[in-house]
Amino acid sequence: MSVAAADVINLLASLLLLIAFAMLAQRRLLRLIHLFALQGFVLALNTAVVAATIGQAHLYFSAVLTLVLKVILLPWILHRLIDRLHVRWDVETQVNLSTIQLVGIVLVIIAFNLASPISQLAGTVTRGTLGIAMASVLLSFLMMITRRKAIPQVIGFLSMENGLFFAATSATYGMPMVVELGIALDVLVGVFIFGIFFFQIRETFDSLDIHHLERLKDK
Amino acid sequence: MSWSELASQLFQTVLAIAGAPLLLGWVNQCRAWLQNRSGPGVLQPYRLLIKLLQKDAVLAQNASWLFRVAPYVVFACMVLAVSIVPLVATDLPFALAADVIALVGLLALARVFMALAAMDVGTAFGSLGARREMLIACLAEPALLMVFFTPALISQSTELTVIVDQLAHRELRLYPSMAFAAVAFVMVLLAENARIPVDNPATHLELTMVHEAMLLEYSARHLALMEWAHALKLMTYAAIGIALFAPWGIAEAGVWSMVPLAVAVLAAKLALAGAGLALLETLSAKMRIFRAPEFLGMAFMLAVLGMLTRILVQT
Numbered sequence: 001m002s003v004a005a006a007d008v009i010n011l012l013a014s015l016l017l018l019i020a021f022a023m024l025a026q027r028r029l030l031r032l033i034h035l036f037a038l039q040g041f042v043l044a045l046n047t048a049v050v051a052a053t054i055g056q057a058h059l060y061f062s063a064v065l066t067l068v069l070k071v072i073l074l075p076w077i078l079h080r081l082i083d084r085l086h087v088r089w090d091v092e093t094q095v096n097l098s099t100i101q102l103v104g105i106v107l108v109i110i111a112f113n114l115a116s117p118i119s120q121l122a123g124t125v126t127r128g129t130l131g132i133a134m135a136s137v138l139l140s141f142l143m144m145i146t147r148r149k150a151i152p153q154v155i156g157f158l159s160m161e162n163g164l165f166f167a168a169t170s171a172t173y174g175m176p177m178v179v180e181l182g183i184a185l186d187v188l189v190g191v192f193i194f195g196i197f198f199f200q201i202r203e204t205f206d207s208l209d210i211h212h213l214e215r216l217k218d219k
Numbered sequence: 220m221s222w223s224e225l226a227s228q229l230f231q232t233v234l235a236i237a238g239a240p241l242l243l244g245w246v247n248q249c250r251a252w253l254q255n256r257s258g259p260g261v262l263q264p265y266r267l268l269i270k271l272l273q274k275d276a277v278l279a280q281n282a283s284w285l286f287r288v289a290p291y292v293v294f295a296c297m298v299l300a301v302s303i304v305p306l307v308a309t310d311l312p313f314a315l316a317a318d319v320i321a322l323v324g325l326l327a328l329a330r331v332f333m334a335l336a337a338m339d340v341g342t343a344f345g346s347l348g349a350r351r352e353m354l355i356a357c358l359a360e361p362a363l364l365m366v367f368f369t370p371a372l373i374s375q376s377t378e379l380t381v382i383v384d385q386l387a388h389r390e391l392r393l394y395p396s397m398a399f400a401a402v403a404f405v406m407v408l409l410a411e412n413a414r415i416p417v418d419n420p421a422t423h424l425e426l427t428m429v430h431e432a433m434l435l436e437y438s439a440r441h442l443a444l445m446e447w448a449h450a451l452k453l454m455t456y457a458a459i460g461i462a463l464f465a466p467w468g469i470a471e472a473g474v475w476s477m478v479p480l481a482v483a484v485l486a487a488k489l490a491l492a493g494a495g496l497a498l499l500e501t502l503s504a505k506m507r508i509f510r511a512p513e514f515l516g517m518a519f520m521l522a523v524l525g526m527l528t529r530i531l532v533q534t
Contacts, residue, residue: 007393010532014395017524018402025517097513101520108524112531128532 005053006128012046013129016166017108020139023159024104025097029090029151033078036155039162040070047169050126054173062174066165069184074158074191081195082151085202092149100146104139111135118171126170133167150201150208154194161187223475227310232302234482239301239454240264240447242489249497264450271443279340279436289336290437290444296329297451304458307481308470309380318377319367323360326411326455329448330356337433348432351508355417355429358515359410362403365522369400370463372529379462380472387466395532399525401464405499406518408456410511413449415500417511429508457492461485 019039026032044066051059082088115131122130137160144156161183168175175183198208205212244261251258278287300322303314317325334349371377373394374385410417413430422428434445462469468484470477506514 003392007395011393011395011398013532014398014528017528018399018521021520021524098516101516105520105523105527108527112527116531131531132528 005049008049009046009053009126010129012042012049013126013132013166013170015042016046016136016163017132017139020136020159020163021101021104023155024100024139024143024146025095027092027095029082029092029149030088032152032155033075033082036078036159037071037075039159040066040074043162043166044071046166047174050169050173056173058177059169059174061177062165062169062180065180065184069188070158070162073188077191077195078151078155081198085151085198085208087151087208090149090151092147092152095146100142104142107138107142108135111138122171126173129170130167133163133170136163136166139163148209148211150194150198150210153210154191158187158191224310224312224472227308228302228312230478231306231308231311232298235301235304235306235454235458236298236447236451238489239450240268242454242457242493243450245490245493246453246497249494250500253497253501264446268443268447271438271446272440274439276439276441282340282436285332286336286339286436287441289332289339290441290448292332293329294444294448294451296325296332297448297455300325300329301451301455301458303379304455305380305383305462305466305469306458307478307485308472308474309383310470310472311380314378314380319371319379319382320364320377322379322459323364323367326363326452327356327360329452333433333445337436340436342436344428344432344435348429348435351429352433354508355410355511355515358512358519359407362515362519362522363407363411365519365526366400366404366407366463369396369522369525369529372526373397379459383462383466383469384471386463387469388471394529396525396529397464399521399528401460403518403521403525404460404463406514406521408460408496409499410515410518412453412456414496416503416506416514419505457489460492461488 016039019035019042023032023035023039026035044063047059047063047066051057051063082090111134112131115134119128119130140156140160140163144153144160147153147156165183174180201210201213202208241261241264244259244264247263248258248261299313299317303311303317303322305311305314330352334352337345337349337352339345367377370382370386373396374382376382376385409415413420418429420430422431430449434442437445465488468481468488470481
């Protein structure tokens with residue numbers, strides 16, 4: 001593999017990490033969805049570059065699948081959802097950015113340390129980016145924990161799936177086609193179900209704040 | 220130190236000092252165009268400097284020697300800072316004496332004198348501006364150091380000339396870690412040069428001023444030096460940005476035939492950087508002063524991430 005291809009793969013991986021942090025810090029719902037679409041796009045591009053580098057045809061299918069599902073279909077559904085829920089211009093105010101960022105850096109260090117022995121075992125050309133993949137999974141997880149509203153949590157969940165997909169690409173050149181298709185279908189159906197949940201939550205509590213769910217009984 | 224090196228050093232320093240107001244004027248002009256105004260022209264900072272230099276200085280009654288000395292110290296610091304950044308050639312004998320950490324120190328020294336002078340007269344605005352400036356600076360400085368460490372790790376040196384030599388004159392590689400450092404650097408640049416998301420250079424409204432509030436008591440030649448130092452600071456930052464993230468075109472040491480081309484490339488890069496800065500400023504709104512720590516915390520975090528990525532993927 002040429003040095004240039006490795007450089008491009010590493011650059012795209014770093015971009016993914018950058019986007020993960022941007023999502024962590026983004027307060028506006030609309031921008032969050034844009035960032036999610038961008039993350040999907042970079043992921044698809046990265047998969048395509050890996051496919052071109054090692055000449056594996058099935059990775060092209062994953063790239064196209066990612067592009068269709070995560071850049072076009074899911075953002076479109078999310079846009080429709082926030083329009084129907086009238087939360088397009090929603091801003092999450094209670095986000096303590098400085099602390100979250102520090103926790104984020106610690107997570108990145110943990111992920112890099114965790115990944116280094118694994119990536120030494122892996123024989124793929126993309127093994128260096130495994131740490132970044134794990135970091136994006138953990139950062140998405142952190143985003144789910146720190147958000148109060150339902151929709152950003154779901155976006156965090158979806159971007160966690162992006163991180164897992166990226167981890168699979170960098171550790172073993174992607175999963176078998178059947179598994180990949182299955183996950184894609186699961187994510188799609190998951191978003192539909194979440195959409196129904198949103199309406200139910202709002203109907204019951206008059207807001208999308210998840211913290212209302214912590215109370216089990218009516219007062 | 221040979222004559223050729225000395226000439227190169229002198230040429231670059233003079234070029235920076237003379238060109239700094241032009242860069243500032245260009246940024247202001249671009250901003251005016253973007254805001255649908257006709258603008259004062261790119262030469263306006265020079266006219267301002269000439270006007271100020273012709274006037275008689277007025278000092279406050281209780282101004283101490285510190286107040287009078289500060290403009291000269293600040294200006295000298297900025298001249299020194301800009302003379303260790305390679306503009307057109309890596310032939311800089313001064314750079315051997317000071318690396319990027321010393322550069323950050325020089326900028327800090329200028330800032331301390333500026334803040335002290337602002338507090339010296341004892342007006343409310345001066346100390347308000349000084350305090351805000353120190354708040355921003357104490358967050359921007361570690362971020363700037365972290366930005367420098369990524370290219371320093373890549374080229375195994377903290378000297379800017381060596382970094383530029385490594386990045387520009389070796390084989391072309393993509394450094395993902397530098398992408399993080401670049402974003403962080405732009406954020407630090409905006410904060411340190413009193414540009415829009417953090418401070419508004421065009422305002423004299425008491426609630427929003429940071430940098431301007433510190434200069435309120437200055438007049439005539441002192442003010443001229445302060446303004447010039449401010450332009451030089453922008454020039455220094457632009458030159459650092461070019462040296463770290465787009466060093467192609469900077470001539471190698473001792474190759475004088477490449478210098479005319481390098482000057483042309485530098486002018487083009489500075490014009491682009493100035494236009495980009497104006498665009499950034501026009502697109503963003505000024506944030507509350509208490510959001511500045513968040514903004515700079517982000518810059519620091521990105522710079523640290525750049526270093527971590529560098530260590531992880533070794534590119």
